[in-house]
Amino acid sequence: MAIDKNTPLDWAKEFEQLRQNSRNEFLRSFYKRGMVSGSTPIADIPLVALDFETTGLNSKHDDIVSIGLVPFSTHRIRCAEAQHWIVKPRRTLDEQSIVIHQITHSDIDDAPDLHEILSDLLDAIAGQVVVVHYRHIEREFLFQALMRRIGEGIRFPVIDTMALEQEALQRKRGILARLLNQPQPSMRLPDCRKRYGLPPYQLHHATTDAIATAELLQAQLAYHYPPDAPVRQLWC
Amino acid sequence: MQAEQLEIASFLQQHPPFSELPEQTLNDLAQHIEISYYRAGRDILQFREPIHDLYVVRAGAVETFRRTGELYNRLGEGGIFGHMGLMLNHRVRFPVKALEDSLVYCIPVAYFNDLCERFDSFADYFETEDKTLLRHAVSEQAESNDLTTVKVSSLITRDLVTCAPHTTIREAAKQMTEQSVSLLLVTQSVQQPSAENNDASNIAGILTDRDIRSRVMAEGLDFDVAVGEVMSENLVTLDDNAYIFEAMLSMLRFNVHHLPIMRRGRCIGVISMSDILRHESQSSILLTRGIFAQQTTEALRHYAQQLPAVFVRMVNEDANSHMIGSAMSVIGRSFKQRLLELAEEKYGPPPIPYSFLALGSMARDEQLIVTDQDNAIILHNDFVEAQHGHYFENIAKFVSDGLAECGYPYCSGNIMATNAEYRLTLDQWKMQFSDWIEAPNPKALLNSCIFFDLDSVWGEQRMAETLRQFVAEKAPKHHAFLASMARNALNRTPPLGFFKEFVLEQDGKHRQSINLKRRGTAPLTDAIRVHALAIGSMSQNSFERIEDIKQAGLLPPGKAQDLSDALEYLSIVRARHQALAIESGEEADNNVQPDMLSSFERRNLKEAFRVLDNAQNFLKFRYKASVRI
Numbered sequence: 001m002a003i004d005k006n007t008p009l010d011w012a013k014e015f016e017q018l019r020q021n022s023r024n025e026f027l028r029s030f031y032k033r034g035m036v037s038g039s040t041p042i043a044d045i046p047l048v049a050l051d052f053e054t055t056g057l058n059s060k061h062d063d064i065v066s067i068g069l070v071p072f073s074t075h076r077i078r079c080a081e082a083q084h085w086i087v088k089p090r091r092t093l094d095e096q097s098i099v100i101h102q103i104t105h106s107d108i109d110d111a112p113d114l115h116e117i118l119s120d121l122l123d124a125i126a127g128q129v130v131v132v133h134y135r136h137i138e139r140e141f142l143f144q145a146l147m148r149r150i151g152e153g154i155r156f157p158v159i160d161t162m163a164l165e166q167e168a169l170q171r172k173r174g175i176l177a178r179l180l181n182q183p184q185p186s187m188r189l190p191d192c193r194k195r196y197g198l199p200p201y202q203l204h205h206a207t208t209d210a211i212a213t214a215e216l217l218q219a220q221l222a223y224h225y226p227p228d229a230p231v232r233q234l235w236c
Numbered sequence: 237m238q239a240e241q242l243e244i245a246s247f248l249q250q251h252p253p254f255s256e257l258p259e260q261t262l263n264d265l266a267q268h269i270e271i272s273y274y275r276a277g278r279d280i281l282q283f284r285e286p287i288h289d290l291y292v293v294r295a296g297a298v299e300t301f302r303r304t305g306e307l308y309n310r311l312g313e314g315g316i317f318g319h320m321g322l323m324l325n326h327r328v329r330f331p332v333k334a335l336e337d338s339l340v341y342c343i344p345v346a347y348f349n350d351l352c353e354r355f356d357s358f359a360d361y362f363e364t365e366d367k368t369l370l371r372h373a374v375s376e377q378a379e380s381n382d383l384t385t386v387k388v389s390s391l392i393t394r395d396l397v398t399c400a401p402h403t404t405i406r407e408a409a410k411q412m413t414e415q416s417v418s419l420l421l422v423t424q425s426v427q428q429p430s431a432e433n434n435d436a437s438n439i440a441g442i443l444t445d446r447d448i449r450s451r452v453m454a455e456g457l458d459f460d461v462a463v464g465e466v467m468s469e470n471l472v473t474l475d476d477n478a479y480i481f482e483a484m485l486s487m488l489r490f491n492v493h494h495l496p497i498m499r500r501g502r503c504i505g506v507i508s509m510s511d512i513l514r515h516e517s518q519s520s521i522l523l524t525r526g527i528f529a530q531q532t533t534e535a536l537r538h539y540a541q542q543l544p545a546v547f548v549r550m551v552n553e554d555a556n557s558h559m560i561g562s563a564m565s566v567i568g569r570s571f572k573q574r575l576l577e578l579a580e581e582k583y584g585p586p587p588i589p590y591s592f593l594a595l596g597s598m599a600r601d602e603q604l605i606v607t608d609q610d611n612a613i614i615l616h617n618d619f620v621e622a623q624h625g626h627y628f629e630n631i632a633k634f635v636s637d638g639l640a641e642c643g644y645p646y647c648s649g650n651i652m653a654t655n656a657e658y659r660l661t662l663d664q665w666k667m668q669f670s671d672w673i674e675a676p677n678p679k680a681l682l683n684s685c686i687f688f689d690l691d692s693v694w695g696e697q698r699m700a701e702t703l704r705q706f707v708a709e710k711a712p713k714h715h716a717f718l719a720s721m722a723r724n725a726l727n728r729t730p731p732l733g734f735f736k737e738f739v740l741e742q743d744g745k746h747r748q749s750i751n752l753k754r755r756g757t758a759p760l761t762d763a764i765r766v767h768a769l770a771i772g773s774m775s776q777n778s779f780e781r782i783e784d785i786k787q788a789g790l791l792p793p794g795k796a797q798d799l800s801d802a803l804e805y806l807s808i809v810r811a812r813h814q815a816l817a818i819e820s821g822e823e824a825d826n827n828v829q830p831d832m833l834s835s836f837e838r839r840n841l842k843e844a845f846r847v848l849d850n851a852q853n854f855l856k857f858r859y860k861a862s863v864r865i
């Protein structure tokens with residue numbers, strides 16, 4: 001697993017530390033729900049796929065527009081427990097992003113601020129391992145969005161299906177291909193899904209994307225990992 | 237805030253039977269789906285494991301199999317599987333494997349049932365077009381069980397090795413070793429049997445490894461003794477068309493371990509108990525064998541505590557009601573037989589021949605979990621009260637008390653051999669039956685209809701046979717008798733209202749429930765008995781009686797099959813209900829609450845009750861119209 005610079009070795013311990021240092025009650029109760037030990041087999045772990053639609057790609061300037069999540073396990077994706085929110089970004093929507101996620105000005109006019117749904121959101125992901133496709137969006141956007149609102153960021157482990165895919169392809173790619181530096185196949189969610197026979201979806205709706213990500217992880221696990229693979233091999 | 241699942245809803249909308257559902261329902265359904273990914277080659281559903289969802293193939297392809305491993309169906313995008321399991325016993329009928337990498341949608345059973353309930357078009361989709369629902373349910377049930385569908389001939393794997401009765405044990409043992417068999421068929425003829433012409437039909441007996449050990453070596457006999465001296469004789473044989481299940485019953489009933497299998501009078505092989513046990517672990521066989529090993533009533537009582545567990549296992553193994561009924565009856569018989577053996581040890585051998593009878597459900601081979609003991613004795617005509625009366629009173633009391641200890645309660649109507657009225661000589665019984673048949677009194681017959689299902693469990697089998705013959709000859713000629721029996725058979729009606737809805741018990745402990753025995757199996761069995769008597773059938777089992785009735789052409793075409801399906805369905809639901817109660821530590825009864833059943837089970841039940849209703853109408857027409865009392 002490509003390890004981020006500041007990935008802690010022990011997320012369970014890290015959560016305890018974060019709880020003690022946090023001044024925000026939502027965050028404290030989020031950290032209090034704890035984190036599984038890195039040696040837990042992936043088949044035993046409660047997972048939650050998370051997806052944001054945003055006003056743009058820069059977490060420092062852009063903000064979250066909608067959030068979709070769906071809890072799952074390696075066995076089942078539970079749509080009945082899926083959740084979706086539209087939130088009002090603290091930055092104007094530009095036409096370009098509207099084209100992508102189709103959430104319009106009128107949709108967000110009556111939407112709450114992220115701060116208002118924060119406790120629900122954190123409650124929905126606490127105690128579970130978050131799964132995303134391309135961790136730099138969800139983790140960093142949530143970090144920055146909280147910084148702006150409560151002056152404090154948030155940290156948690158994620159399983160990144162894009163990183164898993166890169167790693168799997170890297171292993172599969174012959175030395176020759178690497179030496180010749182042949183271009184890497186696409187890492188976009190629909191292209192990754194296609195490699196596992198997963199159907200094309202109408203993407204860029206946060207819930208659908210979350211489900212699409214959950215399905216991709218189930219497929220990747222079925223292909224590349226035994227059911228008792230410890231989660232530390234997967235998260236970062 | 238619950239999330240809309242437009243992607244899932246729009247997929248479902250393109251595939252029947254979901255395409256028939258209103259948009260709002262589809263959206264709601266989509267929000268309750270679970271998703272699962274299976275790599276090519278992986279098992280999705282394994283035979284008999286519990287199943288809780290209906291499956292829809294979202295992407296990829298799957299294959300469904302019969303339990304024999306034979307491919308049943310191949311399903312692609314939009315294909316549906318798992319409904320058979322959901323509709324019948326909530327266990328997987330057809331195992332499923334992913335043929336390609338597959339994504340499947342899972343619809344929880346409660347949601348599936350709800351859709352069937354609310355949308356007829358949706359429910360109809362799951363019924364095949366050419367069969368009635370009941371036929372379908374019953375035949376699916378039968379298909380899933382090997383013991384009732386596989387012929388005994390399939391168990392014959394070894395070549396038959398024969399020898400002559402004058403062969404010495406030494407030669408026989410050598411032959412068995414050389415051919416590596418554990419059993420020799422002893423034939424009268426010396427000729428080697430050939431395919432076209434052989435004399436193997438002249439079976440003299442069989443000799444097994446075990447016979448050599450226990451009858452020759454343990455007895456210190458000379459190895460030059462002739463095989464004919466030590467072989468087992470008077471063999472029970474079976475036709476090669478019989479089902480494995482029938483072989484099992486024969487072995488249990490006659491307490492033998494080997495059955496020569498005959499084809500057109502020629503023995504084609506011998507199957508052993510272990511062949512059957514290997515074929516399917518049948519705990520009932522083991523239980524029966526154990527009964528005969530118990531030395532006292534107390535030991536039997538202790539042993540009998542396993543009975544409920546054996547019953548539950550049979551139900552869960554998807555045995556059909558005929559199998560369960562027969563196995564439970566055989567077990568009940570075995571208890572009686574062992575108790576009679578013990579009684580004869582205690583009071584000495586019988587001074588005159590007699591036959592101990594089972595009556596009612598045990599005689600019909602239709603017992604479920606523990607029912608009352610109903611029994612009687614036929615005494616030889618040489619019976620002298622002063623001389624023999626005391627002996628049979630003792631025997632009857634010993635057996636009856638023993639049965640009560642083993643969990644078969646005393647008969648509340650006092651129809652037991654302990655009652656002197658039911659210890660009669662063969663001639664007295666004939667007079668009694670003549671009386672019932674020739675001068676019928678519906679009220680008196682109500683209590684004695686149980687005697688029209690009788691079978692010998694111990695002693696002189698021929699006496700019971702004689703009595704059955706007597707009844708079979710007399711009954712068809714006496715219309716007033718048949719009319720009275722028919723009238724009694726109408727006393728208990730199926731619980732269906734005018735608009736075909738269930739009519740539930742309104743008072744007592746079992747409010748809002750249906751008594752499946754009183755309102756279902758019992759009146760149906762009664763109706764079948766009347767027809768059986770009318771055609772002089774000697775069969776006691778209801779399914780066999782139906783077969784006889786069909787042969788006799790008494791019913792309009794198709795009606796006999798309906799009766800059989802309805803009886804099977806009512807019986808199996810009753811058995812499952814009882815098994816479920818036992819499993820959850822409750823007392824087993826016959827009261828089923830329709831609310832607790834799936835919509836499919838409810839529809840099947842209604843269908844079965846409708847068959848009973850028709851059968852009763854037919855009884856009125858067939859026997860009352862021509863009555864001259």
